[in-house]
Amino acid sequence: MNYGMPDFIGEFWHYYIAIITVISIVGIIWFLKSQTTRKLAAGEQAELMAPTWDGDLQELNNPLPRWWLYMFYFLIVFSIAYLVLYPGLGKFAGSWSWTSADAYQQEKARVDAQFNAQFQPFLGMDLKAVAADPKAREMGERLFMAYCSTCHGTDGKGAKSSRLFPNLTDNEWLFGGGDPEAIKASIAYGRLGEMPALGDAVGGEAGAKELANYVLSLSGKPHDTNLAAAGRAKWAICAGCHGEDGKGNLAISAPDLTDQAWLYSGTESGIMETIVKGRKGGMPAQLEHLGEAKVHLLAGYVLSLSASK
Ligand code: HEC
Numbered sequence: 001m002n003y004g005m006p007d008f009i010g011e012f013w014h015y016y017i018a019i020i021t022v023i024s025i026v027g028i029i030w031f032l033k034s035q036t037t038r039k040l041a042a043g044e045q046a047e048l049m050a051p052t053w054d055g056d057l058q059e060l061n062n063p064l065p066r067w068w069l070y071m072f073y074f075l076i077v078f079s080i081a082y083l084v085l086y087p088g089l090g091k092f093a094g095s096w097s098w099t100s101a102d103a104y105q106q107e108k109a110r111v112d113a114q115f116n117a118q119f120q121p122f123l124g125m126d127l128k129a130v131a132a133d134p135k136a137r138e139m140g141e142r143l144f145m146a147y148c149s150t151c152h153g154t155d156g157k158g159a160k161s162s163r164l165f166p167n168l169t170d171n172e173w174l175f176g177g178g179d180p181e182a183i184k185a186s187i188a189y190g191r192l193g194e195m196p197a198l199g200d201a202v203g204g205e206a207g208a209k210e211l212a213n214y215v216l217s218l219s220g221k222p223h224d225t226n227l228a229a230a231g232r233a234k235w236a237i238c239a240g241c242h243g244e245d246g247k248g249n250l251a252i253s254a255p256d257l258t259d260q261a262w263l264y265s266g267t268e269s270g271i272m273e274t275i276v277k278g279r280k281g282g283m284p285a286q287l288e289h290l291g292e293a294k295v296h297l298l299a300g301y302v303l304s305l306s307a308s309k
């Protein structure tokens, strides 16, 4: 991944910012010097500047105290050194090539090394054993709160709002029918399936209605048998992704349509909408940013949510 300077900072802004920065520093040096060249001659008194405020508050034009002045010069030297070493002068990366992204990665690696030690022992355990282990469950729950609850809810029951997040506490699964390794794969690699809009391919609303009835029949729901038979004849359009038997295809995140798990809708009109308009769900992959040990604990935790039912 490239965390570098965004592309929209083109050459113009690079020079614009760099030149303003340099002019400011030169300007400050000039200003400091202009304020400090005057010294009091022997015996000369500082002048009283008019006016006098609040009765007795007077201002004298003494030169700046030396220590104060040197502090300013020190700060100027510091800022120049900073701009040489660190990014700050337009696009110039600084001679140490420091980036906040690297600093973050290093800090993350340090913290991961420290904490992963406690997750590691569970990696060797079977997922069902992880799900049954109270300590693993407790850790998994904390991880779930941190990384998953924004979408799946703090109780894992999901949400049906503007976006749909499946319930993880029931025994119904979109992918893999509850197989522990499939759950782990859902978490590790995500489920970014896209169901294409097939309204035209199936022959419009009428064809969608037939297929919807066939889909309902797959999971044993009430349906119209004549329509379902007509839908069965068109199933080839769907079989490439959902399988000849409708049990889905994990590799392309096409869900199992033969169980009671529905992400969008298990009604005739809802399934028709899925067929006609298509759907695009999004479970982001977690392996890269969490690492396998945490994914393993999370899979165990998710498994325990439904196993207790
Ligand atoms: C950005 C929202 C989001 C986040 C964060 C997220 N999920 Fe998901 N998750 C989803 C969506 C949406 C689906 C359904 C996938 C689809 O559309 O096909 C899903 C599906 C799943 C499934 C498959 C369920 C099934 O029925 O087969 C599992 C398991 C899962 N998520 C676990 C997790 C865990 C554990 C985490 C935390 C590491 C997590 N998810 C984080 C949105 C999210």
Ligand code: HEC
Binding pocket: 174, 191, 192, 193, 194, 195, 196, 198, 202, 211, 212, 215, 237, 238, 239, 240, 241, 242, 252, 253, 254, 255, 257, 261, 262, 263, 264, 265, 266, 271, 274, 275, 279, 280, 281, 282
């Ligand atoms: C190119 C592959 C592909 C084809 C072809 C395809 N689907 Fe899908 N279908 C998917 C994917 C992937 C999803 C999951 C979308 C998501 O997670 O948001 C899906 C989701 C669905 C759902 C939603 C299930 C739920 O839980 O709400 C239904 C119903 C469905 N498909 C039926 C069909 C039917 C009927 C056909 C044939 C007309 C068909 N699909 C053709 C890939 C496909």
